[in-house]
Amino acid sequence: MKFSIVIFCAVILLLLAGVLPVGKGLEATAVYYSPAMILLLGLLSISLVWCCVKRKFSAKQIGFYLVHLGVVVILSGAMVGYIAGKKGMVQLQLFRPVAASGLMGEEPVPFGFEVAAKDFEVEFYPPVYHLYHQLLPEQVTSGQMPFEKAAEYDTAGKDFIEIDGIGRLAVSNLWNEAAGEWTPRRRLEAGSFLHRASQIPSHYVVTLQIVDGEQHVELPISINHPAGYKGWRFYLMSYDQVNRSYVVLSARSDPGRNAVIAGIWIVIIGTFILCFRRQAGSLRHVSQASSLPLENGGKLGNGGVS
Amino acid sequence: METAINPLLISSAVAYLLAGILFLLHKTRAAGVVAGLAWLVNLVVIVLNGLIVNDIPLGNMYQVQAVLSLCFLPLFVLFSLRDKLNWTGVYFAFASALPMIGAIFMDKQATWKRMPALQSNWFVPHVLAYMISYALCAVAFIMLIRLWIRKSDPAELRRAIYQILRTAFPFMTFGMLSGALWAEEAWGQYWSWDAKEVWSLITWGLYLIYFHCRKSSWARNADWAHLLAFLALLATFFLVNLLPKLGSLLHSYA
Numbered sequence: 001m002k003f004s005i006v007i008f009c010a011v012i013l014l015l016l017a018g019v020l021p022v023g024k025g026l027e028a029t030a031v032y033y034s035p036a037m038i039l040l041l042g043l044l045s046i047s048l049v050w051c052c053v054k055r056k057f058s059a060k061q062i063g064f065y066l067v068h069l070g071v072v073v074i075l076s077g078a079m080v081g082y083i084a085g086k087k088g089m090v091q092l093q094l095f096r097p098v099a100a101s102g103l104m105g106e107e108p109v110p111f112g113f114e115v116a117a118k119d120f121e122v123e124f125y126p127p128v129y130h131l132y133h134q135l136l137p138e139q140v141t142s143g144q145m146p147f148e149k150a151a152e153y154d155t156a157g158k159d160f161i162e163i164d165g166i167g168r169l170a171v172s173n174l175w176n177e178a179a180g181e182w183t184p185r186r187r188l189e190a191g192s193f194l195h196r197a198s199q200i201p202s203h204y205v206v207t208l209q210i211v212d213g214e215q216h217v218e219l220p221i222s223i224n225h226p227a228g229y230k231g232w233r234f235y236l237m238s239y240d241q242v243n244r245s246y247v248v249l250s251a252r253s254d255p256g257r258n259a260v261i262a263g264i265w266i267v268i269i270g271t272f273i274l275c276f277r278r279q280a281g282s283l284r285h286v287s288q289a290s291s292l293p294l295e296n297g298g299k300l301g302n303g304g305v306s
Numbered sequence: 307m308e309t310a311i312n313p314l315l316i317s318s319a320v321a322y323l324l325a326g327i328l329f330l331l332h333k334t335r336a337a338g339v340v341a342g343l344a345w346l347v348n349l350v351v352i353v354l355n356g357l358i359v360n361d362i363p364l365g366n367m368y369q370v371q372a373v374l375s376l377c378f379l380p381l382f383v384l385f386s387l388r389d390k391l392n393w394t395g396v397y398f399a400f401a402s403a404l405p406m407i408g409a410i411f412m413d414k415q416a417t418w419k420r421m422p423a424l425q426s427n428w429f430v431p432h433v434l435a436y437m438i439s440y441a442l443c444a445v446a447f448i449m450l451i452r453l454w455i456r457k458s459d460p461a462e463l464r465r466a467i468y469q470i471l472r473t474a475f476p477f478m479t480f481g482m483l484s485g486a487l488w489a490e491e492a493w494g495q496y497w498s499w500d501a502k503e504v505w506s507l508i509t510w511g512l513y514l515i516y517f518h519c520r521k522s523s524w525a526r527n528a529d530w531a532h533l534l535a536f537l538a539l540l541a542t543f544f545l546v547n548l549l550p551k552l553g554s555l556l557h558s559y560a
Binding site: 001002004005008009011012015016018019029032078087125128152154156157200201202203222223224226233235237250251252257260261264267271272274275276 | 360417419420421422423425426472473475476479480483484486487488490491492493494495496499501504505507508511512514515518519521522523524
């Protein structure tokens with residue numbers, strides 16, 4: 001038990017070294033992928049397995065086994081992915097196939113097939129407009145713009161917006177048919193104006209076309225909905241917001257992925273079983289547990305050892 | 307609708323505080339009624355927030371804090387029924403008031419659009435699991451402070467703290483690991499070593515140390531592990547968002 005606590009403390013100190021903004025700060029990934037961290041996680045795995053082995057098996061201890069072994073499964077899967085996994089970013093110009101990942105000087109990683117992007121679509125939320133009032137010269141302080149924000153109006157699902165002190169404005173009047181876009185700025189009376197806030201995409205989707213010899217496969221992907229082909233998984237990360245001429249994908253081939261996902265579920269289930277089962281932790285039973293002997297011969301009582 | 311929010315927030319916070327005082331005075335029945343009213347007002351605030359943003363109101367710190375406040379009372383009822391922890395009402399009531407008081411002074415951005423990455427089935431369970439665990443950890447921490455200030459009946463307080471943290475921990479574990487599953491779905495990486503992720507792992511690890519200390523011959527250090535764990539929790543919840551140097555890119559909206 002003490003060995004595990006020491007390892008936990010050492011891991012936490014290393015995590016802090018990577019995250020605390022001390023001085024210029026350490027290069028976080030250099031800390032998290034350092035030999036020291038890998039060694040500690042290896043020792044942690046060994047201690048977790050040892051904890052399970054030395055315990056006498058009982059069905060009542062199922063939560064304990066699931067939690068401890070689940071962490072080992074996660075770490076093993078992560079290690080397999082770290083050693084044998086391949087990953088990269090791809091900037092895919094529409095309709096121009098590529099055969100490997102590699103962006104911004106990354107070493108290209110061949111897929112073993114070609115990937116092209118087609119049918120890219122992006123939808124936006126209805127715009128939000130901010131109302132600005134002009135300030136009087138005596139109200140403007142040094143460095144301040146001569147107007148201030150007074151309100152904001154979400155046009156979603158609305159036919160009209162009720163503008164404070166000015167009146168009703170039909171939302172359709174804010175659509176510029178000629179330009180095919182929502183009016184960026186609309187002048188109102190007395191120097192006030194409406195300013196369109198940055199438009200937020202509600203959804204974007206691209207269809208990937210895989211060309212693998214004679215085989216042609218189409219895979220639609222969007223954020224939170226990746227797609228896989230022959231061990232590779234493609235994730236839509238972003239797109240060209242100006243010309244919509246390309247999309248950015250993350251491509252991963254991770255043989256440890258399934259183990260990590262399985263381990264995550266094992267730990268979640270195990271933690272709920274371990275913490276919710278009725279045993280010494282339940283208050284009606286703790287009074288008995290408080291006099292139980294510990295492994296080292298001491299006794300647990302009042303949160304301490306007597 | 308927006309103009310009704312602040313008076314409702316203030317009413318709810320005051321009622322939670324009043325319930326806490328009534329619990330202190332051992333007027334349990336009256337305290338329960340007042341806490342119930344505060345909770346209903348709290349619920350109205352969340353419904354209004356939902357109507358304003360036309361979505362689940364978890365878009366910014368203010369909205370999240372209103373949801374956090376709502377978690378305490380049902381959890382208190384659970385502990386009262388399951389573990390006979392009725393006497394912990396005072397801690398739950400005061401803990402409910404704190405996020406509400408914070409919410410009063412926060413920027414109440416009226417519009418919120420869920421960006422594509424947040425349009426996932428993981429969003430609500432991930433945030434709610436964290437809210438439940440944070441609510442319980444806050445109560446346990448107030449009890450720890452009480453334990454250190456007044457040493458009366460430490461055994462009972464320690465047992466209650468343990469019981470509360472035992473319930474909090476699976477939710478914290480689910481919150482963290484569901485985030486990893488979500489991240490894998492969205493970006494192809496379970497873990498990006500983002501500041502918020504690392505702080506949440508540190509928090510989880512420190513609570514783990516608390517549980518292991520308690521079972522070992524280092525049991526006397528369990529309280530210190532608990533203190534450090536809660537400080538790390540505060541760093542995860544607040545500092546990462548408020549201090550630019552600790553900034554989180556992937557959780558900039560959290």
